[in-house]
Amino acid sequence: MAGNKRVTLAEVAALAGVSAITVSRAIRQPGIVSEKVKNRVEAAVRELGYVPNPAARLLATGRSNVIGVVIPSITNNVFADVVSGIYDAVEGTDFEVQLGNTRYSPSQEEGLLRIFSSQRPAGLIVAGIDQTAASLDMLASIDCPVVQIMELSADPVGHCVGLSHYEAARHASAHLVEQGYRRVGFLGARMDPRTQRRFSGFREVAEAAGVFDERRVCTTTTPSSVTLGSQLLADLLAKAPDVDAIFCNNDDLALGALFEAQRRRLSVPDQLGICGFNDLEMVSAAEPAITSVFIPRYQMGRQAVDLVTQGIASDGENPTEIRDLGFELRARRSTARKQD
Amino acid sequence: MAGNKRVTLAEVAALAGVSAITVSRAIRQPGIVSEKVKNRVEAAVRELGYVPNPAARLLATGRSNVIGVVIPSITNNVFADVVSGIYDAVEGTDFEVQLGNTRYSPSQEEGLLRIFSSQRPAGLIVAGIDQTAASLDMLASIDCPVVQIMELSADPVGHCVGLSHYEAARHASAHLVEQGYRRVGFLGARMDPRTQRRFSGFREVAEAAGVFDERRVCTTTTPSSVTLGSQLLADLLAKAPDVDAIFCNNDDLALGALFEAQRRRLSVPDQLGICGFNDLEMVSAAEPAITSVFIPRYQMGRQAVDLVTQGIASDGENPTEIRDLGFELRARRSTARKQD
DNA sequence: TTGTAGGCGTTATCAA
DNA sequence: TTGATAACGCCTACAA
Numbered sequence: 001m002a003g004n005k006r007v008t009l010a011e012v013a014a015l016a017g018v019s020a021i022t023v024s025r026a027i028r029q030p031g032i033v034s035e036k037v038k039n040r041v042e043a044a045v046r047e048l049g050y051v052p053n054p055a056a057r058l059l060a061t062g063r064s065n066v067i068g069v070v071i072p073s074i075t076n077n078v079f080a081d082v083v084s085g086i087y088d089a090v091e092g093t094d095f096e097v098q099l100g101n102t103r104y105s106p107s108q109e110e111g112l113l114r115i116f117s118s119q120r121p122a123g124l125i126v127a128g129i130d131q132t133a134a135s136l137d138m139l140a141s142i143d144c145p146v147v148q149i150m151e152l153s154a155d156p157v158g159h160c161v162g163l164s165h166y167e168a169a170r171h172a173s174a175h176l177v178e179q180g181y182r183r184v185g186f187l188g189a190r191m192d193p194r195t196q197r198r199f200s201g202f203r204e205v206a207e208a209a210g211v212f213d214e215r216r217v218c219t220t221t222t223p224s225s226v227t228l229g230s231q232l233l234a235d236l237l238a239k240a241p242d243v244d245a246i247f248c249n250n251d252d253l254a255l256g257a258l259f260e261a262q263r264r265r266l267s268v269p270d271q272l273g274i275c276g277f278n279d280l281e282m283v284s285a286a287e288p289a290i291t292s293v294f295i296p297r298y299q300m301g302r303q304a305v306d307l308v309t310q311g312i313a314s315d316g317e318n319p320t321e322i323r324d325l326g327f328e329l330r331a332r333r334s335t336a337r338k339q340d
Numbered sequence: 341m342a343g344n345k346r347v348t349l350a351e352v353a354a355l356a357g358v359s360a361i362t363v364s365r366a367i368r369q370p371g372i373v374s375e376k377v378k379n380r381v382e383a384a385v386r387e388l389g390y391v392p393n394p395a396a397r398l399l400a401t402g403r404s405n406v407i408g409v410v411i412p413s414i415t416n417n418v419f420a421d422v423v424s425g426i427y428d429a430v431e432g433t434d435f436e437v438q439l440g441n442t443r444y445s446p447s448q449e450e451g452l453l454r455i456f457s458s459q460r461p462a463g464l465i466v467a468g469i470d471q472t473a474a475s476l477d478m479l480a481s482i483d484c485p486v487v488q489i490m491e492l493s494a495d496p497v498g499h500c501v502g503l504s505h506y507e508a509a510r511h512a513s514a515h516l517v518e519q520g521y522r523r524v525g526f527l528g529a530r531m532d533p534r535t536q537r538r539f540s541g542f543r544e545v546a547e548a549a550g551v552f553d554e555r556r557v558c559t560t561t562t563p564s565s566v567t568l569g570s571q572l573l574a575d576l577l578a579k580a581p582d583v584d585a586i587f588c589n590n591d592d593l594a595l596g597a598l599f600e601a602q603r604r605r606l607s608v609p610d611q612l613g614i615c616g617f618n619d620l621e622m623v624s625a626a627e628p629a630i631t632s633v634f635i636p637r638y639q640m641g642r643q644a645v646d647l648v649t650q651g652i653a654s655d656g657e658n659p660t661e662i663r664d665l666g667f668e669l670r671a672r673r674s675t676a677r678k679q680d
Numbered sequence: 681t682t683g684t685a686g687g688c689g690t691t692a693t694c695a696a
Numbered sequence: 697t698t699g700a701t702a703a704c705g706c707c708t709a710c711a712a
Contacts, residue, residue, distance in 0.1 A: 019683050053399070055394075058688090358698080361698080365691095690703105692701105
């Protein structure tokens with residue numbers, strides 16, 4: 001089968017008794033070559049174990065098969081799932097994924113986009129809608145499908161697959177109020193734009209219900225962790241011992257808060273209701289199971305790739321698409337207060 | 341500065357008043373061109389905003405700047421940290437990372453390696469030492485630095501950065517015995533080769549201490565999760581209600597077991613000791629904090645890249661290196677049994 | 681439907 | 697130290 005040295009189009013062509021360009025066409029647009037020739041070519045390809053040389057193709061076309069993906073973190077479970085969806089969707093296609101990590105830094109994001117732009121990518125998938133003006137300029141002027149994921153933008157640079165974190169937070173907060181909690185608080189880490197939008201949702205619902213109080217808000221710009229969730233709850237309890245429920249900006253914090261509550265013998269959900277965000281697997285397994293807001297992480301990744309490939313297939317002629325994939329509040333025992 | 345169209349070597353050469361190849365040399369081997377020419381070239385590069393075209397370079401040299409990374413999962417936190425180390429180490433260099441996901445399937449691994457091999461990568465980083473014979477053949481014959489990570493191999497195909505999971509499991513198991521536990525059990529998911537090696541370590545220590553019992557072993561090939569940890573502990577307790585400590589193959593299972601113990605009002609560590617593996621952040625935050633074995637995930641990623649780049653710099657003339665990065669048992673309250 | 685010529689941007693080779 | 701020439705493998709444009 002496959003020899004050791006690289007097989008070229010010319011060698012396949014020689015074996016099949018056609019010209020190189022015919023082999024090229026048989027591979028890329030099987031429809032336009034005759035059935036007979038196609039079969040001969042396919043046989044030769046198999047026999048020689050031919051694999052196209054992407055560098056040569058790129059050099060000739062000026063267009064790569066790389067889908068650039070720009071995310072703020074690769075260790076965060078949320079993005080791990082998104083990336084997983086992206087890789088699954090790309091599998092079996094001719095595309096490759098190139099991952100860029102911004103570390104939540106807009107300027108690093110700008111740098112990554114600059115690099116990607118200069119490489120003529122097949123498509124670009126970027127997390128969030130809070131790019132710098134310079135980043136947005138690049139995205140707007142680049143000649144390939146662009147997809148913003150995670151959130152919904154009123155004014156997207158390209159396609160958009162996500163959900164309203166503001167609405168999601170409103171639902172979660174409303175749930176707390178409905179459960180009868182009246183002194184609700186908020187725990188937030190990192191406080192990136194997405195987090196802040198969730199906080200807005202929480203704040204508005206709490207204010208509308210007349211249960212908002214600044215003293216029950218504990219936030220930090222420190223990156224999120226379970227340990228930090230414990231600390232934030234400790235801080236919150238110091239400031240506002242009467243808090244009876246918390247909306248945590250993510251599940252790590254929620255789990256940390258649960259552990260801290262256990263340490264203090266605070267009964268969850270009776271003395272303290274806890275709601276997380278993202279619905280990572282672990283929170284549904286907790287004791288008590290933690291209420292959270294599921295967001296379709298994996299699907300966002302998959303559909304972003306779909307939009308890229310469709311955009312390429314239609315040669316950029318398809319209109320901008322905004323897909324709201326929604327969210328789902330998953331109420332569990334951690335907020336199941338005994339109703340009087 | 342940078343115009344919109346791509347600047348080529350020839351344009352830089354024209355502006356600098358030299359030939360293209362001289363510019364090429366001035367960029368790649370500044371040492372061999374005259375000071376004067378070098379300065380002129382540098383000025384021209386800056387003025388035009390020249391960026392080399394990697395595709396053309398690759399086509400001409402037959403050697404890419406891609407470091408291929410083959411891991412079994414991208415959602416698993418363990419590999420997320422490894423990959424994070426890889427990306428951090430690659431940053432600022434001329435290399436790029438290409439991630440391949442085997443989904444714990446040896447045949448998918450083979451396929452990925454086949455693709456990578458055909459792309460003349462700059463280096464290859466593969467997780468584990470349990471490749472198929474065909475995979476090992478490819479790794480052995482490929483003309484670039486190869487690094488196996490996660491484990492130590494007696495007979496590595498290239499470099500090796502990892503630790504002995506067998507030894508690590510022995511330590512953890514010995515710790516349980518030292519704490520006075522006498523009816524120790526094992527919880528294992530997925531049961532891939534690495535997991536099995538950890539089980540061997542556990543088994544041998546337990547047998548040597550005369551505390552091994554088949555009935556206290558609960559394993560499944562199902563992928564690991566926190567929920568699964570709860571189920572496995574439930575299964576274990578059904579088979580062997582007298583178990584007094586468990587070594588969990590990873591932290592997800594350990595956390596799930598802790599939750600299940602809480603549900604059953606089993607006191608940890610007194611009635612049940614729990615030890616995890618990997619030392620993910622969450623286990624140290626748990627209540628009680630869970631004992632685990634830390635492994636240097638991030639460092640393995642970083643050092644693997646170092647070995648690749650060194651191998652390239654030395655043109656493959658450096659000897660095979662095996663780096664044992666070790667592990668660290670982090671004893672916490674979940675195994676701090678009151679000693680009588 | 682198939683083929684021919686030329687070029688994509690860079691580097692290796694050989695020569696000056 | 698610098699330069700001319702010829703690849704590298706594929707694709708676009710045009711021709712047959």
